[in-house]
Amino acid sequence: MEEKLLVTMEKGAHCSSWNYSGQRMAVGSTDGTLSIYDSDDPTSTSFSCTSQWKAHVGVICKIVWVPPEYGDGIACISGDGTLSVWEEVEEGTQPLTWKLCKLFEFQEIQALDLQFGNYLMGLKLVVAFADGHVKIYELQDPLELKRWQLQAEFQNVMDFLARSGKPSCVSASIAWNPQKPQSQRAAFVLGFNSDLPQFNSSKIWEFDETHQRWQPVAELALPGDEGDQVHALAWAPNIGRPYEVVAVATCKGIAIWHVGLNADVDGRLSLKKVALLSGHDGEVWQLDWDMSGMTLATVGSDRMVRLWQSNLNGVWDEQASIESN
Template identity: 60%
Template structure:
């Protein structure tokens, strides 16, 4: 039987789930951020434990940092400002949320931002409306104000060229969720823009030997490189001989296998294994489950669809979750 666990406020624009702490962050169109916690883990009922103002305008996206770095949220505002908020204890008065970092915006508006946890440090990659990509590194895990700009580039294979006059409506970033000392940092990024060279989703990997980020794969067919990308999602790899990545464009949801072993030029082999259809309209959000086997997708039609591959590797729709009204 369905169980009601939480009612979000009217005007909620986005949410972010913290799996480790059983917490939910929900942003409103008036710039307010609400934190919901489970009061009884056995019943999974949530109540609002904090509510604070981030800014006057709407909040477009909220992202939790990896749990080992504390209770911290990144907020992207409608005006393109990226800010970090940290929960701090205040003795007998309980906890409160404080602004710990406001990133300077000297280029375009921030469209997406995601944290990457590698064995050396915490990183944050941000995609901007002018097609720029910036990667920040946290210098001191005990001081969330000390972020350093590690790299800046555009989402193009020809990394020495600069493509101007880009106008991007949205961007989607997904880090490789795999962790480990031998695992180099990598992420996939795609844009929805007026610049075809920026749109095509590319896998970026950090070259430790040369201390730079390099594009090691491009997840699009030759005839689809100009397609605008709405969402990307990198699945957790538990023993597969390849990585599994989903890419949503206006043509559907492409499921890709990404090889693990680079060729002589450092490139990784890619293979599109499925193109999924079923949503009425664009797909704007995708999430893999914690096993990396089931893909959940949703978009403008307001329907959640679950996808899986059978034993023969054929992808199919596993379930459809539609709103009651």
């Protein structure tokens, strides 16, 4: 297969995020600069930088695009301890420009990961922090990306009464349930890489409409795996399966979990670990499902991209591998 260069990033690029709906890319740099790359024309497969501005003082660590229903916007985490939301707007006769909508300042606590979730009750933003806390914000006005309100704050533990200590977290990974907004309640899965075992294992959090609170409904770990540090995770799209599929990467490999759709009398979802994928030499950095939720792409410190699928008997195998440059 012939390779073709799409984007040439400037020196200092640290992270990036692809906008699948708009065919755009946002790039964050070590000096706090944000850059937007767009295709030169609708029929072109090459991209060039169309906007660039100084967004933060410190390095930009993470970028996530706002769901397209809410316009052209991005949120990013900086090493200076802040999180910002930006929107592309047109003002009068001036060309399109990016403006700051909201700046979240978290004092000395570093944000590690963030993800947007779009549900019937509106847009939500979940942020995981280096002290093991989780904050969930909700957008108050769908037409204004500046109006966010804190909805909930909690720690990533199953038993609130048994929690103890303050963890030091190196990284966190969040994935919302990618179901359509009208088909299911808001839910996301979260895991940490920390020095306290009870915070690490991936847990599914679901919003209880009756009591208006977030509650843990599943812990994706067997008894011997509960303290394993989580490096990455991904929730697969569901095209008709009677269960959800979630992939979790730890030091033991990439676990594939089947999660039941309906909770039991105790409010917990049924779980089954169906596979443990091993192939990467070193830590797995990122997991991504295709749009059908049938193929899992993984990339790690061995600079290899691997593609995984299960056969009709439910057996998972590596289908292809690509060495990155």
